[in-house]
Amino acid sequence: MTTELRVLDPSEWDRWYGVLELAFGGVPEAPEERRLWRDLTEFDRSLGVWDGEVCVGTAGAFSFLLTVPGGASVPAGGVTMVSVAGTHRRRGILTSMMRRQLDDLRAAGECLAVLTASEPEIYGRFGYGAATYAAHATIDRTRVRLTVPEGTDDVTLRVTSPADALEATEAVYAKTVAGRPGMLARRPGWERQALLDPPGDREGASPRLCVLADRGGEVVGYAHYAIKPDWSFAGADGSVVVHQVAGLDPVAEAALWRFLCSVDLTAKVRIHSRPVDDAWQHLVTDVRRCEPTLREVLFLRLVEVGAALEARTYQAPVDVVFEVEDAFCPWNEGRWRLTGDAKGAVCSRTSDPADLSLSVRELGAAYLGGTSLVSLAAAGRVRELREGALVEASVAFGSPVAPWLPHGF
Template identity: 70%
Template sequence: MVTALRVLQQDNWDEWYDNLIRAFGGAPESAEERALWRELTERDRSIGAWDGDRCVGTAGAFSFRLTVPGGAAVPAAGVTMVSVAATHRRRGLLTGMMRRQLDDVRSWGEPLAVLTASEPVIYGRFGYGTATHHVNAEIDTTRVRLTVPPGTDAVRLRYAKPADALDACEAVYAQLVPRRPGMVARIPGWEQLWLLDPESERDGASPLQCVLAERDGEVVGFVRFRIKGDWEAAGPKGTVVVSDLEALDAPAHAALWRFLFDLDLTSRIDARRRPLDEPWLHLVSDVRRCSLLVRDSLHLRLVDVGGALEARTYQAPVDVVFEVEDAFCPWNAGRWRLTGDAKGASCDRTTDAADLALSVRELGAAYLGGVSLAALGAAGLVREVRQGALAEAAVGFGSAVAPWLPHGF
């Protein structure tokens, strides 16, 4: 029987992490990857469930800052490394860890909790809604052509060793974080994740390569990728496996994608976890031959409804009273009046009549502007009490760019 939930201690990390690895199938990680995750684990924000002297459950929370509509970087607990030993299922262990964790997040004064789910079905019952999506693409570069905008030819590309280019790449990423909701400011040490390159995890592809995009001597974009060679009777059919690609403007973005399209001995680009509104989608000659697959990405929970709704701005004026249902975090339940616009917002308790009724899960899904409140209303998940309130709120909650989480955690 589980006897305790305890904050993770340094001496217990190996057993704690071994329980996590076993819960996700048991495939061993490289020594360098394990060492980096040991370093990145925030032990005072991580808990373990112990049955006697055995670790049977894990959960952690990184101290992230998440970009929200309006550009603010809001404190958010990055829920991670959640596992329950197969021997201890169906005993309420996960519920107990989620209860403890959300209580902790509230005590830390963080209005949001976010996660990426191994299985989307798990976290809805704890109030998490799917707030961002991404697209995976497999582009047939023998059949698809790319049209580039003016200025693309002025961008200079050059190869660089990934380690040597790391600071330049991180500087580009940092400039992009405030521009798009859902992006996470890098915690010191996290940049090292992009240099992990054990041969055992390349699936037959090359070592990691990096190309920088420059204009007037300044780095304005980069791509990190691998080449997976393959041949058939007719000739080469290698794949470009994109690790990540970021650019500060349209010409730099197009120059990097054109480079990937033109790589010798390849006939396909495999790009995963890309934004739903990425510009290259409008530059290709045949989007059907890009084999697009949309997937859920960031799951978000409002830990403090008032604080979270005040932290973002709204693209059109809103004045709406929400009746919020939140059985798991009852301090959020009840009526809240949100008043806001593009300059700021306030959100306070009220006894006024409700305009919209919904659960905290739907509020989390709509929070970053990527999921429409109107769409949730059409699904029967948001109830309109005052006629017209749903359309008004849906416009205000929207985002000019699709929210996007560039990487998992």
């Protein structure tokens, strides 16, 4: 039977989402989690592939505003909820959904597409490159101390629930969005994700808690965390599980980290998905004892090369011609001249000789400033055609702060 790809009708959501749950292991989500994702679903941007009355493929997109180097918030399609039923593999279903999504994003005027990948190797062939990384670590409190900046004692702290602190924490989050590439401006409804805390997902930890940092009557930071009790023969061996930390200045952030590293009856602080240049690494006395590890998080694709490269700024003057390969979105193929600096940029078609040759995947990886074109060239994925062009472009594309995705979707 021939399959049909169509926009999702709200009446089909339960069957459609059930296919997604099965593809990700078949364990039903908690009712509150399922309810949140239904409420956030943008039905006109959600696709289903149907074999008769049976849904065999799912894909969706969220309407995001993504911070890019220079601080601008750029419309981006957040690709999500992608799955293909195991009974219908190798029939081109995934390719058809990726094709339709990118065509729709282009028609909507969104020059960027982003996603997080359960299996990273899948999306490279559709032009997505790994654009942000995150650090994970476990601070061993028995062997590591913190050195905090002057003024930390002037910050007062108050523990409350995430729900009671929601207005204050969202205000802090909103003030941090423009300061780091890769961050997402929260649209209505997305603040509920920070409150999602199903008991079945806690792995023995407490309900989530929130600590607010206050200075002069103003909330200047917050952290969401949980406590996982544990005991050994020698005594308490619990963990603080850190979910979110945000401070409006170094002192506020240091006060939060000091608190998290001093919770009673705990010996470890488990840090998940933090920026690779996060301040805690410079507060601890021995980063080796924290066992930091890296993982790629956000994958990015340029839907419209010219518009995307014009949407960000560049930390050094650049004038370079790219020869771009993009078989999946052929409107991006060819030569593009990028001229720009910290004030703005212009990128347009050109017939001038190319300075660098690369695919749209490499442009996506380098776009937010977290992956250098020089490192991609060392792997053979960027070719320098004019001497000096590689370093010029690599420096310009960089970012003074590492890009970071604050939460999944």
